[in-house]
Amino acid sequence: MPQESLFGETCRLRDPLYYKSRPEAHLVENATLDLLDPHRLAFYLEAKENENPTLARVSRSQQLHMLGLSYDGTPTLAAMLHFCAYPQGFFPQFRILAAVIDDTRWNDEKILDKKKMTGPLTDLFDQAVSFCRKHAPGYPEEAVSELILNSLLHRDLGAGSDRIPNYIAVYSDRIEIWNPVPEGTFPIKETRSGAAPELPNPTIASIAQILLDVPLQGKGISRVRELCPLEYKVEDQELCATIRMASVKVDDEQARLLEFCRTPRSRREIADFLHVGTVFYVMARYVRPLLDQGLLQMTLPDKPQSSLQRFVTKG
Numbered sequence: 001m002p003q004e005s006l007f008g009e010t011c012r013l014r015d016p017l018y019y020k021s022r023p024e025a026h027l028v029e030n031a032t033l034d035l036l037d038p039h040r041l042a043f044y045l046e047a048k049e050n051e052n053p054t055l056a057r058v059s060r061s062q063q064l065h066m067l068g069l070s071y072d073g074t075p076t077l078a079a080m081l082h083f084c085a086y087p088q089g090f091f092p093q094f095r096i097l098a099a100v101i102d103d104t105r106w107n108d109e110k111i112l113d114k115k116k117m118t119g120p121l122t123d124l125f126d127q128a129v130s131f132c133r134k135h136a137p138g139y140p141e142e143a144v145s146e147l148i149l150n151s152l153l154h155r156d157l158g159a160g161s162d163r164i165p166n167y168i169a170v171y172s173d174r175i176e177i178w179n180p181v182p183e184g185t186f187p188i189k190e191t192r193s194g195a196a197p198e199l200p201n202p203t204i205a206s207i208a209q210i211l212l213d214v215p216l217q218g219k220g221i222s223r224v225r226e227l228c229p230l231e232y233k234v235e236d237q238e239l240c241a242t243i244r245m246a247s248v249k250v251d252d253e254q255a256r257l258l259e260f261c262r263t264p265r266s267r268r269e270i271a272d273f274l275h276v277g278t279v280f281y282v283m284a285r286y287v288r289p290l291l292d293q294g295l296l297q298m299t300l301p302d303k304p305q306s307s308l309q310r311f312v313t314k315g
Contacts, residue, residue: 088118095166097116173244250295
């Protein structure tokens with residue numbers, strides 16, 4: 001039986017021209033299938049066989065070919081990014097640089113923590129989510145995870161981005177998540193009709209859907225907007241997704257804090273009062289919103305980072 005009659009148009013043995021049409025399908029020179037994690041790859045192929053049992057009727061090399069993972073024994077970029085233990089050996093730009101800045105703008109002198117993340121795509125995702133969970137626990141993890149995943153799945157893989165990594169910057173008032181995009185494109189689109197969005201890297205996205213067990217329905221951005229304020233901008237062919245904490249009304253805990261701060265208090269005193277170990281989180285989650293609302297004020301407004309800074313209830 002001809003291979004194309006097994007699966008239909010989308011699962012034919014791919015023409016060699018296909019591997020020149022999109023960056024994710026490019027063959028990786030000097031790479032071999034031995035570089036792919038056999039356990040991770042087997043898990044993915046088993047899932048695809050369960051989706052389409054007829055896939056089990058062809059050889060492993062044909063499966064890899066039909067799924068856009070290799071051609072004549074050479075792995076594609078999509079295969080390397082997902083199944084190679086260290087794809088950065090071939091593509092150093094495919095990494096995440098993350099930093100925590102104790103300020104509302106970039107300031108090298110106020111970097112509290114930083115990390116370079118490497119590994120296959122799913123490992124990058126897990127590391128980035130953990131980093132944000134540690135340093136920005138007040139943000140909805142569902143929203144943070146969605147934006148991190150988008151930045152990895154939709155990043156530009158063409159020659160124009162071969163030196164541009166992904167970035168995550170956790171500021172005192174927001175999180176910025178950056179990734180390169182092709183010139184003149186905006187890869188993240190919201191869908192309201194239920195139709196799947198057009199993905200710039202569909203093979204990479206399809207693999208992630210199985211390895212991470214996440215849906216790709218095109219409604220994630222709408223959900224993020226429900227959880228917290230979201231803004232987008234594009235600068236120099238890089239897309240930045242920015243989220244901020246939702247506006248906070250004065251609840252019982254904040255009312256207690258305002259009462260506590262009728263006497264000027266230090267950052268540490270406030271953290272201890274709230275039984276929170278991380279001063280950075282206390283500032284972002286409790287103090288900053290009350291400052292922005294004009295309910296708290298600094299005793300040294302011209303020296304916001306001073307160790308002598310105290311916060312006192314206004315009025």
